[in-house]
Amino acid sequence: MAEEAAVRAQAETVRRLKQDKADADEIAKEVAKLLEMKAQLGTDEGKQKFVLKTPKGTRDFGPKEMAIRERAFKAIISCFKRHGAEVIDTPVFELKETLTGKYGEDSKLIYDLKDQGGELLSLRYDLTVPFARYLAMNKITNIKRYHIAKVYRRDNPAMTRGRYREFYQCDFDIAGQFDPMIPDAECLKIVHEILSDLQLGDFVIKVNDRRILDGMFAVCGVPDSKFRTICSSVDKLDKVPWEEVRSEMVAEKGLSPEAADCIGEYVQLHGPEGALCGGQHWHRAHLLHPGAETGGRCLWCL
């Protein structure tokens, strides 16, 4: 602190000399002294110039980008509202312990805030854990909510592939106990409405349930103890080709090649006969209610 005060005093001296239009040599001498003091202090202020940039993996949105985003959000929000969802918002950071233990291998991607003498904090990694915390804190058992906000991950963003460290998520969740599959059906309907409304062209909606995945793993001979870690590998299939995922499962995670190949057969299944549709016809982007009375037929086009 004393050194910093000395630097400030020296800066004051230089300022006064310049103001008083003192002798050029004297000014030069004092300036040199100031620079040396700053260099010794080793702070960023020693630099004469700094770079103007946003942090790695983040970017500004200028007016054009904002106009596009606004249009997209308007369509998305209008759909959520049409379905009677309420909006909530949560802080951008959480207590570090709230996020601890929730993200498995991805935990290393969490941005931590510096310990500045108060609570230990981290930037939110997604909107789901905050949602769960919100429900628990407020003892809420039933809610239909949407939450559109930015989340933070210390990825190595391949920027050309549009992945960032700060990015938007639009979460829509229905929490609570209800008669089976009715809320699920509405969620599918919402995805369909939004993607249609945005006029992006044709699309396919893929539906999963963790229990199906567990069943698949069991059938393929994945040991119980490896379920979660194999799950994270399979999760990467949207970014990384099958060969790489397979190799990670076998070489890094010790899965038997037979089990890996078995999984491979399932995950590469797609087309008109989906494994998940209960044996009935599978319409693109239509919704199926796997209930007994409807016999797995498509409800929305009854």
Next chain:
Amino acid sequence: MLRLAPFAAARCLPAGPRLGPLCLAGNCGSFARSRPPAGDRGALSRQVRAAAGGERLPVLKTPKGTRDHPPAQAALRERLLGAVVSCFKRHGAAAIDTPVLELRETLLGKYGEESKLIYELQDQGGELLALRYDLTVPFARYLAMNKITKMKRYHVAKVYRRDNPATTRGRYREFYQCDFDIAGQFDPMIPDAECLKIVHEILSDLQLGDFVIKVNDRRILNGVFAVCGVPESKLISACSTVDKLDKVPWEEVRSEMVAEKGLSPEAADRIGDIGIERIFSILEQRLEASGEKLRTTETQVLVATPQKHLLAARMKLISELWDAGIKAEMLYKKDPKLLKQLQYCEDTGIPLAAIVGEQELADGVVKLRDVATRKEVDIPREKLIDEIRRRLEP
């Protein structure tokens, strides 16, 4: 070092009594927890964890100085920000957004004494980062990076300050700012006049009552200080003290300037941006006082079925409404009782119910019920959407 020219911005302080204690409509309970601060729980939680066989105790709270925004608050806030943004747009401002994170060096040296209030990120092996403290320095960086010389922009976003929030007085560590700035060289005072007009439009639109707009220019402040004999070296320091006038009573500010900073006291007006959080508090209190219940959803029609085995019919009808852009809900029960469905309408403020039972299905009609008046009318199915739209028209 980026030096910001005095952007014309008008300070506005609502006339009348100082804001009282904040009362939250739709409490979220984040301050209601009576747990000891995290630091003290170290020993206790270790014991508990050991006893529980190493399981972690969940702590349910938002960080100090922050809060969740539950639906009632979020809806009110949406309305408020909507009014503000619509005014900015009316004046031809373009929106920008910047990351919540900035390089530490971008923020270094910009905030003087307040720098200790900046939230820094831990050094995790990459660039050294911090959370933005305001929206002005990011704006200056954006202009410089993009070599922009003229711009009229607005930016509505949250900023972060490690204050000691007197949370009863509505100050937080995470809070919204609504910045409107006109950057560039123009004929004198024309942009300034527009800024005043905008403040006036927004505050009038919000119907908060009478208000006073105070206008300042840093050069006036410097002039005032010069006339009062404040030495140049103390200008910035005097400025930060005077700046505290909106949070701290005059006596305290005066005492700081005299006792700590060795100045002779002088009251001065200051520049600022529109205090959106304060306006939000006012609106919340008012809403609470009036007892009015603000709807948290915009649903217009509840689709209901009175008998069993009509789930498919219910889903088909609601699907038609959604496809027509009508805001509709149905209960997530296979065979709900009609009374429960109608009760839901009353609880959440849904104005219409579209009821379709065995009889209606056979007759090709839908029973449309006005929830408030309880009047019901059978409408032919193909005319339903038009009828709903007609009734919902303001």
